[in-house]
Amino acid sequence: MTSTSRGIDVSAYQASQDWTALKSGGLTFAFAKASEGQTSRDGRFATHIKGIKAAGLVPGAYHFAWPNQDASREAANYIAAVKAYAGPGFLHWLDLEAYSDGRNYRGRTAAQIKAYASAWIAAVQKAFPGQRVGIYTSASDIAAGHVPSGVPLWYPAYPGSRVDTFAEAEAVSKPAPSGRAVTIWQFTSTPAKGPRVDSNLAYLAPAALRAWAKGEDTDPGSDYTPPAFPSGLAPGKSKPSAVTLQRALKKGKYMAASVAESPHYGPKTEAAVAAFHNAHPQYRAKGTTHDVAIGPKGWAALFRLAYGK
Structure with a gap:
């Protein structure tokens, strides 16, 4: 069995998809944009997420972040958008990336952006106990210290034409931005062949991804690094179990x-x-x-x- 799973993500920019056919073609998961900022909702979210769930794919939703706004209001906007669809096995993501002009980050320090992300995650975790909440973010955001520790990472990085298909993505090394573990890699947003959608590779086999999405302790699913202590019980220098x-x-x-x-x-x-x-x-x-x-x-x-x- 493959050690990876294939998926895509969509928003209002994409038309309705034939999710059943996509699943038959090898897709395991799909995420849809639900909301942005304090009040905005994605106009095609309901259509997308209903189709994703009906096809039996691992479902998820994401919220585009405005760290210079109120985290609690943004979390409330997202929670209201997804609550009718979220349940066991549903994945939640904070899309933490700056607009090209920086307008959603303007006036905020790295520490404030990190605090915003922590607060948003905490609010969504409280609303959906036992469900996974992670962050979609770039290498520059990670390097800048915007990302809290211990959260699953959905990481965008585009090698270009040399990695343009799922098979090509599966053949290259797993990315590790700033030494952080990556759960899902978004490796292209404009594939040369096929529909113009974001293509993603999860570093879990399909069965393991479904179990992980349901909250089972089947895989770390985050960038957690265990503390240093030996195989006995007292703290020391070797890694723990x-x-x-x-x-x-x-x-x-x-x-x-x-x-x-x-x-x-x-x-x-x-x-x-x-x-x-x-x-x-x-x-x-x-x-x-x-x-x-x-x-x-x-x-x-x-x-x-x-x-x-």
Whole structure:
């Protein structure tokens, strides 16, 4: 079985699609633009998302961000646009990119843009518990520090004619902008052949993508980097296993004992790490409002609280 899945994304710029035929042709997922800013909605969102869901594709929606507006109002606009269609297996994305003239970023610092993204994600996660929320963003936004840690990344980068088809995208190395892990790569927006739609490659096999979209801890699905400690329990210099972290979270009562252990860091582990940070905010990464990635200082504190050492 292939280790990738194929998908496209659409907006009001694209006409209605034959989603059943696209699925038969090898598509696994499709995303549609739902909203933009504080009040704007995409005029073809309902048509697109109904077709995507009816065809049995992994569905998702995205919101085009205006970080120089109010994050809570923008999240409310998106939530209202998608609430009739969102459910288990539905993916949510914040499209964090500047207009060519910078008008949606104007007057905001990198820290403010990051805080906006964190607030939008937190609001959407609260509205749709257990559903995945990620960020679509560029290499320049990542390098500028606009992107919170611990979120799935949908990454646009266009190599040109040498990578113009799904087969060509599957044959090249997975991108890693600024060392961040990429869940989905948008590799072209103007393919030489076929319809003029954005083509995307997810780095999960179709069955794994469906499980991941439903919130199962089947794959990291984010740029989370585990803290440094050895194969034992005490912090040290070698990388940990996710299971060791999960056992410490359970021991510290931040994760339910009934949660199945997994070799991957997924939403259940993220929720437990967030619970630890909420209980002990001094170990939360500076400037974040919902930190789901644990660093060496936080891990050392968790180890002491869980095992008394």
